[in-house]
Amino acid sequence: MTIREVAKHAGVSVATVSAVINDNKYVSDELKHKVLQAIKELNYRPNRWAKSLATGKGYTIAYIVPDITNPIFSRITKGIQGVANEKNYSVILCSTNFDSPTRRRYVDWILEMRVDGVVFTGRHGRESLTEITRLQDAAIPVVTALAPSDVTDMDRVLLDDRESSRLAVRFLKESQCQRIAFVGVRQSTTSKERYRGYSDEIADYCPEQVAYGEDFTWDDGYQAAQQLTKNGALFDGVFAASDIMALGVIACLKEHGRDVPEDVQIMGFDNTYAQWSGQGFASMSIPAFEIGVKAAQMLFDRISEIEIPGMQELFMASLAVPRVRPSLNPNLNLNLKE
Template sequence: MASIRDVAKHAGVSVATVSRVLNDKGYVHEDTRKKVESSIAELNYRPNEVARSLFNKQSKTLGLILPDIMNPFFPELARAIEDTATKLGYTVILCNTDENEEKAKRYVDVLLQKYVDGIIIASNTIQEKTIRELPVPVVCIDREISKDIPTIVVDNKKGAQMATRFLKEKGRRKIAHIRGPFDLLNANERCEGYRDVVSGEEWFTESYIVNGNYRMDTATEVALELLQKHPDIDGIFAASDTMAIGAMKAAYEHGLKIPEDISIIGFDGIALAQASIPELTTIEQPLYELGQKAAKMLIKLIKGQTVKQTFYQFDVQLVERDST
């Protein structure tokens, strides 16, 4: 395998001249540049990207920290980020934390050692203080840490209100909620939106809210307990599509027909919602647009370009399918 010294010898120039051509830094006469480029092609030379990263302190690489790649929401988000980054000349390193704080810290250290140029974070296990101390630009997505940290989210509360009102408009009288983790702002906002719609109802108590932890299996378990405790429930708003599918499984196990006996609506708009039987009604996030915006914003920050707006809250839309 050819080295940079081989290229320099072949072209009859110094190693420093080859380096200037490779990094496009410093003056090189056009004839000399062409000789170097010709030698690179003839010798099939491939620059050592790690060495170039050390020299430039840039790697054209982004880190992406996700909480759970088993949740279909995050691979879809990652696809949008990766697509956009690739078009702009960057590669993406994916890190799955499993919502483990120590694992998240280790990933941050590894990404910095690899000289990533910036990081997109969709995890609540990395503390605000840690994010502020990072030596590279950061964009948070799906999880708001602070409004003065670049952030991409959706209007969770409005979406939850839309979902719960829609069930009421469908004639559902007692609507339960399967919420996400208590330490996540988006889960709290969706629960708050649900409460806004049902808190004035005579039947409502906190026992109509259960925590599915954004997991399908947990949602199935708590939904079964919910239906046993309140057999008169005829509507469920789940704070994620995966939990809504878990709730659908619980309803079938409980002997209920969907949507005849009970209507179920989710939140996210993942592709899996269309593969369920019946197809799931959902509050759809503009997933691709979210990932695209996060990647473009981060790359602008990396390049030192002016970013006038660093906090984006996208609208959501209700997509009606067979589960309601």
């Protein structure tokens, strides 16, 4: 079913049909009606490929993400998706599994698909930077989301991990914790920032006590807690760089006979589990959906406007207090709904 068949059926020219479809030229009501009629009768749908080829616009953006399985990232995806669809763009998903060759292949691909823009999420090592540069060299707009880096002239939306972490630690302080420890991930930029916030906030308050794992996992949290206790550290509060690590920490502490939250209070980060785990620990909620929305909006700004200086947007995480017995403490429950 092509536009020419529709034209023939309606007794008009292809230009007229095209004008009706795109509503970008005046067409008399009579012809317009005929054309619409013909389209309906033939159940015609314009061919996206032909349109893209002719106009040079693909109405597609790509989202490059290390792991779609990560709840934070899938919420970002949702945000991007929403904005894109509103503008009639489709989003193609590129989940790289933290693998550089895969990431490289995706970029090759994006290049030949003539995608209109890319949102990029993930660790921002040297090689990711190369990929981003390749995209930009091909004049494809890129916005990074949650991908901290030193490159400042890039459109990006970030989370203020440092400041958010100060809020987290401040909450522990306000909850009567005297000695607060930090559990993080050695090589992670994100974890480093969260440590910074911890360090800032703890400075004139108590000595630093820190333990690291290699990755944001339950096991690494468990092991880090093991280290802390093994070193005979005294603490009544732990700030962990992620919820899943916090759960590892809690498991370890309980094994050592320390009650949570009675003996030790725990603070997580990202609020992926805290709210639901029933372990009574607080966390920092990352506005991931909003971050996705913002990133997509910035991307579309870039796509339409030609030259705007490197935009930047900073989000804060918000405190999520553990769910409590709804009946006993109804007022605390108000804004904790997912």
